[in-house]
Amino acid sequence: MIHSFIALLPDKCTSCMLCVRECPAWCIHLDSHTEEVTDAGARRPKKINVLDSFDIDYSLCMYCGICVDVCPFDALEWDQHRALISDSRADLTLGITQLTSENDSAN
Template sequence: MTRRAVTRQYPEVRPDLPPRSRGVIALLEENCTSCMLCARECPDWCIYIESHKETLPPATEGGRERSRNVLDRFAIDFSLCMYCGICIEVCPFDALFWTPEFEYAEHDIAELTHERDVLREWMWTVPPPPALDPGAERPKEVVDALRAAAEGRPA
């Protein structure tokens, strides 16, 4: 009440965003397996994924051929997206991330559908995860691995 209001000139002075603010969604393409979970769970159906199966030769002689999905297209239509974050939460492979980037306005609404090359470029703006609480317990997996290493057996 006793402080004067300060007007910040936005284009010249970028705002200080809160640490968990939601901007645009970025794609870490190497982690995407084309499982389609994000597209199926999206309430707005704004994620478009196209893929094909690729057959891999057997890893060892006498082994079976394997097949894997290869990502052909990954696009998000930000004119439909409501930024709920369900796609990020359901991704079991950590391929989608929030970025603090919010300056992606377009003159034409059709240009708000961003393909994987643009989503990949936004990965550079993803902040690092917060540091672990120094007083917190170690994860069970880490404790088990350390115990196994001390006993001289594989984890």
């Protein structure tokens, strides 16, 4: 597979911030909040992180793949899509929707 894109599987992401902190290019931005969830039968509610936004700035990304390696839940993976050509820097920052829809992990 060509390593030309980093795709996000948002359901697996726990907002642990490891990818953001390990990224040498500082190109990942993640926003999340904590919510309390009460499971049926549980004695007390548990706290879970909810992902609000996840952006990769492809104008900074150098495709080192450290984020893919470091993710403990395999929420990031290599993909063979080409990441975009644009004449605007803002277009090179991709959010959850774009990072997910480009993902063709079925192949």
